[in-house]
Amino acid sequence: MSRPTPLRDVHESLGATLTDFAGWLMPLRYGSESAEHNAVRQAAGLFDLSHMGEIFVTGRQAAEALDYALVGHLSALATGRARYTMIVDERGGVLDDLIVYRLGDEEFMVVANASNYEMVDAELKNRAKSYDAVVDDRSEQYALIAVQGPRAQEILATLTDADLAGLKYYAGLPGVVDGRQALIARTGYTGEDGFELFVADQDAVPLWHALMAAGEPYGIKPAGLSSRDTLRLEAGMPLYGNELSAELTPFDAGLGRVVKFDKPGDFVGRTALEAVKDTAPGRRLVGLVARGRRVPRHGYPVTKDGAVVGEVTSGAPSQTLGKPIAMAYVDTGASEGLAVDIRGSQEPMDLVELPFYRRNK
Amino acid sequence: MSNIPDELSYTKEHEWVAGLDDGITVTIGITAFAAEALGDVVFVQLPEAGAVIEAGDSVGEVESTKSVSEIYTPVGGEVVEINQAVVDDPSLANTDPYGDGWMFRVRVDGDPQDLLTPEEYSALTSGDS
Numbered sequence: 001m002s003r004p005t006p007l008r009d010v011h012e013s014l015g016a017t018l019t020d021f022a023g024w025l026m027p028l029r030y031g032s033e034s035a036e037h038n039a040v041r042q043a044a045g046l047f048d049l050s051h052m053g054e055i056f057v058t059g060r061q062a063a064e065a066l067d068y069a070l071v072g073h074l075s076a077l078a079t080g081r082a083r084y085t086m087i088v089d090e091r092g093g094v095l096d097d098l099i100v101y102r103l104g105d106e107e108f109m110v111v112a113n114a115s116n117y118e119m120v121d122a123e124l125k126n127r128a129k130s131y132d133a134v135v136d137d138r139s140e141q142y143a144l145i146a147v148q149g150p151r152a153q154e155i156l157a158t159l160t161d162a163d164l165a166g167l168k169y170y171a172g173l174p175g176v177v178d179g180r181q182a183l184i185a186r187t188g189y190t191g192e193d194g195f196e197l198f199v200a201d202q203d204a205v206p207l208w209h210a211l212m213a214a215g216e217p218y219g220i221k222p223a224g225l226s227s228r229d230t231l232r233l234e235a236g237m238p239l240y241g242n243e244l245s246a247e248l249t250p251f252d253a254g255l256g257r258v259v260k261f262d263k264p265g266d267f268v269g270r271t272a273l274e275a276v277k278d279t280a281p282g283r284r285l286v287g288l289v290a291r292g293r294r295v296p297r298h299g300y301p302v303t304k305d306g307a308v309v310g311e312v313t314s315g316a317p318s319q320t321l322g323k324p325i326a327m328a329y330v331d332t333g334a335s336e337g338l339a340v341d342i343r344g345s346q347e348p349m350d351l352v353e354l355p356f357y358r359r360n361k
Numbered sequence: 362m363s364n365i366p367d368e369l370s371y372t373k374e375h376e377w378v379a380g381l382d383d384g385i386t387v388t389i390g391i392t393a394f395a396a397e398a399l400g401d402v403v404f405v406q407l408p409e410a411g412a413v414i415e416a417g418d419s420v421g422e423v424e425s426t427k428s429v430s431e432i433y434t435p436v437g438g439e440v441v442e443i444n445q446a447v448v449d450d451p452s453l454a455n456t457d458p459y460g461d462g463w464m465f466r467v468r469v470d471g472d473p474q475d476l477l478t479p480e481e482y483s484a485l486t487s488g489d490s
Contacts, residue, residue, distance in 0.1 A: 019473075032400075
């Protein structure tokens with residue numbers, strides 16, 4: 001059986017279509033997923049992301065332990081800031097992509113994907129063994145609610161005195177929202193401005209209602225995983241299991257910049273990644289825009305003159321572009337005359353650089 | 362519980378069929394249950410008018426944000442008309458699946474596949490959901 005989040009009853013009362021996702025019972029959509037997608041691009045959307053994992057790393061050597069366990073330079077992270085990073089295996093294969101928040105000198109929160117956080121927790125415990133640091137999976141205690149979209153700051157400002165205008169992208173601060181303790185982070189997975197609110201499980205329902213009420217005049221909509229997926233796809237953001245896997249290094253995924261070789265000390269995967277960092281991978285992650293209306297989907301072959309030159313990792317109709325789009329790994333050098341084999345028919349595609357969509361700042 | 366009109370016949374693949382009683386021309390579409398399960402329909406591909414199809418054939422497809430599914434025809438014969446409106450605006454399949462969202466019309470030749478009554482289709486879909 002799938003695990004419910006603390007907001008399950010709220011989703012049901014809103015008429016959500018619920019789906020199993022990584023062992024959790026999650027809202028796929030509440031009504032029209034296109035309307036939810038557009039609400040996030042134009043106003044705001046409210047997401048239940050309580051399936052994400054929150055793993056705390058604390059102690060005198062918490063920073064050093066993370067420098068060793070992850071590819072990023074976390075000891076250089078200032079308190080109150082966050083970093084996108086990855087955990088890799090000894091071969092450099094990506095085990096998960098993560099956001100790490102530094103909450104204090106000796107306190108970090110690692111946010112991992114729902115499908116991976118138990119493994120990440122076990123890996124971190126193993127890798128932190130020789131450090132004076134404690135790894136504690138607190139996913140069960142935390143709910144995560146995201147408010148995303150151009151009106152997100154105005155909406156959240158009605159419920160908190162926290163200095164939202166002063167909160168930078170990829171920063172997080174403890175604050176009080178609608179009378180409840182929260183970690184307020186300016187992060188997201190939609191390509192829009194927005195906030196992620198980490199709160200105690202029992203605060204999730206009242207906070208959700210408060211945000212819906214505050215957002216109503218701004219056009220907020222509850223938004224499910226279906227729109228979350230199309231939003232992140234337009235924004236060119238990778239999804240673990242689609243664009244990222246243990247068979248690929250961060251360099252294969254075009255994300256070599258997250259690997260910080262110049263940090264002090266060794267880290268898991270360093271030797272393997274040093275060996276490949278200057279080697280151009282055979283394939284690269286690109287965007288495809290369909291000329292027709294049929295949708296390229298995960299696993300479909302990319303072809304050129306009938307030969308397979310790549311594979312689609314994610315695809316969907318794009319609300320913003322009005323055309324189907326996809327991310328795909330495509331042979332370096334193959335850029336013209338591409339098609340995707342959609343159930344036996346070669347549908348022409350134009351290759352574009354990612355992302356498909358970038359918001360006006 | 363999705364809408365299942367009494368006057369229609371249904372297939373296990375979630376199509377509806379109207380006009381069987383005349384035995385001449387029938388209209389085929391996808392059910393409200395199918396449309397809800399798919400989510401927002403973004404693309405509809407239909408057979409060409411004039412095509413001769415056989416009962417059980419896959420004759421088209423319906424794509425939504427998350428998935429794609431085939432349209433099977435429960436009757437054989439000649440396709441006499443397709444609904445260009447739903448091709449141009451696939452969201453009609455969501456907003457009015459039994460009305461403006463109809464898919465195609467067939468001049469029936471031969472016996473239809475086993476069809477479901479509204480009661481049988483209701484039992485099928487309540488088991489699925």
